[in-house]
Amino acid sequence: DGGITQSPKYLFRKEGQNVTLSCEQNLNHDAMYWYRQDPGQGLRLIYYSQIVNDFQKGDIAEGYSVSREKKESFPLTVTSAQKNPTAFYLCASSSPGQVSSGANVLTFGAGSRLTVL
Amino acid sequence: RKEVEQDPGPFNVPEGATVAFNCTYSNSASQSFFWYRQDCRKEPKLLMSVYSSGNEDGRFTAQLNRASQYISLLIRDSKLSDSATYLCVVNGGNFNKFYFGSGTKLNVKP
Numbered sequence: 001d002g003g004i005t006q007s008p009k010y011l012f013r014k015e016g017q018n019v020t021l022s023c024e025q026n027l028n029h030d031a032m033y034w035y036r037q038d039p040g041q042g043l044r045l046i047y048y049s050q051i052v053n054d055f056q057k058g059d060i061a062e063g064y065s066v067s068r069e070k071k072e073s074f075p076l077t078v079t080s081a082q083k084n085p086t087a088f089y090l091c092a093s094s095s096p097g098q099v100s101s102g103a104n105v106l107t108f109g110a111g112s113r114l115t116v117l
Numbered sequence: 118r119k120e121v122e123q124d125p126g127p128f129n130v131p132e133g134a135t136v137a138f139n140c141t142y143s144n145s146a147s148q149s150f151f152w153y154r155q156d157c158r159k160e161p162k163l164l165m166s167v168y169s170s171g172n173e174d175g176r177f178t179a180q181l182n183r184a185s186q187y188i189s190l191l192i193r194d195s196k197l198s199d200s201a202t203y204l205c206v207v208n209g210g211n212f213n214k215f216y217f218g219s220g221t222k223l224n225v226k227p
Contacts, residue, residue, distance in 0.1 A: 106153075
């Protein structure tokens with residue numbers, strides 16, 4: 001079945017460490033996204049990528065970095081510069097087209113829960 | 118002003134009740150609209166897309182009012198399994214940017 005795989009599901013980090021969250025999709029979607037969700041809050045966009053080797057900052061990109069070397073993969077690195085990284089991180093993808101045909105809809109991975117010790 | 122605003126709830130309703138959620142969006146150029154369901158500590162999952170003419174899927178009805186920049190979701194005959202957080206999602210004109218409301222929590226009680 002096609003879908004999005006995020007790993008690890010749970011991650012613990014010491015302050016000052018960088019960590020990388022993996023996101024792989026086999027949906028052949030062009031666009032990929034990283035969102036952050038804090039308890040009781042909505043999703044906030046960190047970075048997004050429309051095509052390979054191109055990505056744009058979202059609303060809360062500071063302290064994060066991404067790469068898009070392959071269509072299927074969009075890893076997120078949470079750097080030590082991110083002051084409050086404990087959160088639920090969600091990767092998503094979408095393809096252009098008409099919503100009525102099932103396109104232009106976000107599909108999510110199961111998420112990665114990061115805790116800073 | 119937030120791109121998408123929702124009443125956070127919680128909405129506490131008995132089984133069998135009808136409940137309505139509302140959502141407003143600020144960008145008049147928005148093109149696509151969705152309701153997602155998110156269970157506790159899980160990822161959001163698409164419940165239904167929202168079309169200009171309104172659409173229905175079983176007990177769920179979604180409506181869009183472009184003039185008022187308003188989206189609604191109606192759930193009839195609530196089930197215990199409907200308990201979740203419902204997220205309003207708007208595509209912000211550029212098809213690649215989606216904006217999320219903070220979600221409305223629904224608790225359906227026996």
